[in-house]
Amino acid sequence: MYQEERLIGILQHMQRHQRIAIEDICELFDVSRDTARRDIVKLEEQGRIVRTRGGAILPTLTKEVSAYGERLMTESAGKGAIGKAAAGLLRSGDYLFMDASTTVRHAAEQIRTEGHVVVTNSMDIAGLLSPREGFQLHLLGGSVHPVHRFIYGARTVDMLSDYQADKLLIGTGGLTENGMTNPFEEEGYVMREMIRRADQVILLADHTKFGLHQFFRIAGLERIDKLVTDREPPEGLKAALQKNDIEIIIAEGETTA
Known part of the structure; x- marks a missing residue:
């Protein structure tokens, strides 16, 4: 599975549960902890999540507003x-x-x-x-x-x-x-x-x-x-x-x- 596909899956999981742990990513997508951490870093760089100890949560404040x-x-x-x-x-x-x-x-x-x-x-x-x-x-x-x-x-x-x-x-x-x-x-x-x-x-x-x-x-x-x-x-x-x-x-x- 490509990283972009995992990122979409991670966000979908977080929409349902509001948060995700490194262990969840490893289990859901059968990847290593290092790969899971890289996915979390990528989503943080995109401003999609807030990184926490051992995982991530969705931002409390939604800032994106489409035309x-x-x-x-x-x-x-x-x-x-x-x-x-x-x-x-x-x-x-x-x-x-x-x-x-x-x-x-x-x-x-x-x-x-x-x-x-x-x-x-x-x-x-x-x-x-x-x-x-x-x-x-x-x-x-x-x-x-x-x-x-x-x-x-x-x-x-x-x-x-x-x-x-x-x-x-x-x-x-x-x-x-x-x-x-x-x-x-x-x-x-x-x-x-x-x-x-x-x-x-x-x-x-x-x-x-x-x-x-x-x-x-x-x-x-x-x-x-x-x-x-x-x-x-x-x-x-x-x-x-x-x-x-x-x-x-x-x-x-x-x-x-």
């Missing part, structure tokens, strides 16, 4: 299923907040109900929904992030203080037992204000967000009412969600509480 177009295509099947399930939670006439996440954009594409009033900081969602007959679209003002296509800033948060909505469809960069996180502090302030002003918070997050912790904490789990995802969360996270009475909706149709 909007790339994120839109990543896990697109799962995000599409999540979007369809989330759109099915809406009722005609709902007043909605929608943030600028790519998964929420998938939900916007799937809306089949009518008569919505939508407030958003997403340029793409505004463009998608503004031609829809019977929709009222309010695009928040402020500064525009040219790469990630969201609107943010003090003016954005101030405008939100004038609105109240029935439901919020919101994404997240990471989801752990400690709550929702985002790589961008300024966008996080906008998302936090949307949460404050929505009667029901519906979080849309595919399985790749589980266990990730990014720079800015948006809110704790207690602020979420429903989670729409594409796979069962890991046991620790699932227990924390259940403790906070969050309804878990699996996009394939299975629902647990």
